[in-house]
Amino acid sequence: MSTIVWNREGVVEDDRWATVEGESAFVSMDEALELAATGGREIGVLVEPADDPARLKPILDRLAIIALDFPAFNDGRAFSHAALLRDRLGYGGEIRGVGDVLLDQVPFMLRVGIDSVETAHEPTARRLTEMRLPGVDLHYQPAALKAEPTNTYSWRRRAAV
Amino acid sequence: MYRYDEFDRDFVSARVAQFRDQVERRLSGDISEDAFKPLRLMNGVYLQLHAYMLRVAIPYGTLSSKQMRMLAHIARKYDRGYGHFTTRQNIQYNWPKLGDIPDILEDLAGVEMHAIQTSGNCIRNVTADHFAGAAADEVADPRPYAEILRQWSSLHPEFSFLPRKFKIAVTAAENDRAAIQVHDIGLQLKKNDEGQIGFAVWIGGGQGRTPMIAKKIKDFLPEADLLSYVTAIMRVYNLHGRRDNKYKARIKILVHETGTEELAAQIEAEWAHLRDGELRLPDADVARITDYFAAPDLPARAEGWAELAAWKKADSGFASWVTQNVRPHRHPDYGMVTISLKPIGGIPGDASDAQMDAVADLAEQYSADEIRVTHEQNLVLPHVALADLEPLYRALQAEGLATANSGLVTDIIACPGLDYCALANARSIPVAQEISERFGDQARQEEIGDLKIKISGCINACGHHHVGHIGILGVEKKGAELYQITLGGSADENTSIGEIVGRGFEPEKVTDAIETIVSTYLSGRSGTDEAFIDYYRRVGAAPFKEALYGDKAEAA
Ligand code: SF4
Numbered sequence: 001m002s003t004i005v006w007n008r009e010g011v012v013e014d015d016r017w018a019t020v021e022g023e024s025a026f027v028s029m030d031e032a033l034e035l036a037a038t039g040g041r042e043i044g045v046l047v048e049p050a051d052d053p054a055r056l057k058p059i060l061d062r063l064a065i066i067a068l069d070f071p072a073f074n075d076g077r078a079f080s081h082a083a084l085l086r087d088r089l090g091y092g093g094e095i096r097g098v099g100d101v102l103l104d105q106v107p108f109m110l111r112v113g114i115d116s117v118e119t120a121h122e123p124t125a126r127r128l129t130e131m132r133l134p135g136v137d138l139h140y141q142p143a144a145l146k147a148e149p150t151n152t153y154s155w156r157r158r159a160a161v
Numbered sequence: 162m163y164r165y166d167e168f169d170r171d172f173v174s175a176r177v178a179q180f181r182d183q184v185e186r187r188l189s190g191d192i193s194e195d196a197f198k199p200l201r202l203m204n205g206v207y208l209q210l211h212a213y214m215l216r217v218a219i220p221y222g223t224l225s226s227k228q229m230r231m232l233a234h235i236a237r238k239y240d241r242g243y244g245h246f247t248t249r250q251n252i253q254y255n256w257p258k259l260g261d262i263p264d265i266l267e268d269l270a271g272v273e274m275h276a277i278q279t280s281g282n283c284i285r286n287v288t289a290d291h292f293a294g295a296a297a298d299e300v301a302d303p304r305p306y307a308e309i310l311r312q313w314s315s316l317h318p319e320f321s322f323l324p325r326k327f328k329i330a331v332t333a334a335e336n337d338r339a340a341i342q343v344h345d346i347g348l349q350l351k352k353n354d355e356g357q358i359g360f361a362v363w364i365g366g367g368q369g370r371t372p373m374i375a376k377k378i379k380d381f382l383p384e385a386d387l388l389s390y391v392t393a394i395m396r397v398y399n400l401h402g403r404r405d406n407k408y409k410a411r412i413k414i415l416v417h418e419t420g421t422e423e424l425a426a427q428i429e430a431e432w433a434h435l436r437d438g439e440l441r442l443p444d445a446d447v448a449r450i451t452d453y454f455a456a457p458d459l460p461a462r463a464e465g466w467a468e469l470a471a472w473k474k475a476d477s478g479f480a481s482w483v484t485q486n487v488r489p490h491r492h493p494d495y496g497m498v499t500i501s502l503k504p505i506g507g508i509p510g511d512a513s514d515a516q517m518d519a520v521a522d523l524a525e526q527y528s529a530d531e532i533r534v535t536h537e538q539n540l541v542l543p544h545v546a547l548a549d550l551e552p553l554y555r556a557l558q559a560e561g562l563a564t565a566n567s568g569l570v571t572d573i574i575a576c577p578g579l580d581y582c583a584l585a586n587a588r589s590i591p592v593a594q595e596i597s598e599r600f601g602d603q604a605r606q607e608e609i610g611d612l613k614i615k616i617s618g619c620i621n622a623c624g625h626h627h628v629g630h631i632g633i634l635g636v637e638k639k640g641a642e643l644y645q646i647t648l649g650g651s652a653d654e655n656t657s658i659g660e661i662v663g664r665g666f667e668p669e670k671v672t673d674a675i676e677t678i679v680s681t682y683l684s685g686r687s688g689t690d691e692a693f694i695d696y697y698r699r700v701g702a703a704p705f706k707e708a709l710y711g712d713k714a715e716a717a
Pocket of ligand 1: 576577578579582583584585586617618619620621622624
């Protein structure tokens, strides 16, 4: 089964951080903190559901990418991690959803500030490739992804076009 | 009542289209049943014992006549001619076909209704006091806040894959009719000394296999901070609630294991970051939502006082019905009428399409077009002139809807149980029916007075047995159905969890056991003004154990 990396522009070919033959290029949070202290190389860090992403605060500008792990599609902790990274810690770099990424979760992922996903789920990959997302473009709550306010109530947003 | 604007309409249509696409992908095999499950659940679609079940939201229990007629239409067209009102102000249809469900959702959207988040591990339909906007004792109408929460929680991108389901209830009276202390979040609307509106916030109540009473974590949350504070609670729960064991995944367990004070501090710290952000509620927005719930224009109908007295004198059946099912409205010439869906020997909460249509017509004629659904599985006409009670009663009688038992022993709550539910250990409905038959005599019921019996077919406690004055829980023992009885539960402002009285009873012995319990109370109470629950609180379980088990009394 082939894995794809996708962002809102479409499928990303030959991505530097793609999983290749089961090998991930991401390091754990502890390793990332160590690497950042010692020097040079580019860091892509994997935040697991039980991790506290606030620990990355001192090294955020050293990170090339943060991957948020969805070990199972129904484990929703990474949604809060993304929200915290964007809204609280002000992280502006790339955030990627990895793991059990399924089509119907992707619109939510984008809204909380995830930019790209990696998925091995064939029907999901197909629909993403066709750029046919199943989301609803009207939102009843603000979120990290920029959206337009409406002229109705303060909490509503409309997807930016 | 709240009315959809263009945004709401477009949202619900988009949601229906989204679900249609999901159903098609499921039917074509692109989505596995496993991955489809949370998606269909977020649209209220369950897989039951015999068929799919669709649960439709009735936000904070408020319906117009037009909406009720649509519920009747759906029962007729897609189901077997009836619907089942649930303990969370929803209606369930037990026999829809999966392929029809997108059409049903489209019909619902036509009357500004939906099935969004009536199940699944997300924020569920927000419930409220069924007498909201009519009761004499409320601080303000709680429904505008329930509506704001309904909107904010709809397809929330951060909180749609929570550890477990999440239930919020709002009340605005000291006398809690929304059971807020057995909800994940309970909000009690209040005013501070300056007359500003805010909320006392309770978290961590719940039933299920580990019943817990909610803990108050905030005495006064200003109105403007409602969404930021609830977001803080949700975020702490989403990140730290247990996901290793579904029976320990509700926020009540997080509260219990973390400690109320510590968890409140974590929520407070999270809230400090959110409080002055985008979620702050502008006064003007709250005011605009509140305007939708403006009280209907109720003209003076003082003639009703004398008429009512005369009618009661002439017809004792009518007099009983008024005593049991009509409560004072804040307008002295009006009353709030409970329409019992508990006919003697009937299925609690069921209504036929014809009955729903009849209630819609009567609401239009007599109750400013408004209907409420209660968490006790009854309906309410909230604004009825006393002068209209007699014709209303006659009309209800003709539909089999005039049972005078609100709050009495036959006003039983029961979950669907083994007749429908895939998780059940035992039947609930036949047990309710038998007890109802046994105690059906009107004079006897009135003699017994206020007594809430609640029945669940398994430990998931959808029938709220933990908070029944008498609770009945179906369990399975060596392949046979057995019923465990609890006493002393209550879900009002003095919430308590019932205690197991002793070993369980076989199906054919449950009604006798209830009879023994009732007789024990009747012979022991200090007078007719000592209700069952007060008597139990005074004397405890001992006399009941003695009566039920004699000298063999011991825990099961
Ligand atoms: S209490 Fe159990 S049997 Fe009854 S509806 Fe809930 S899950 Fe089903």
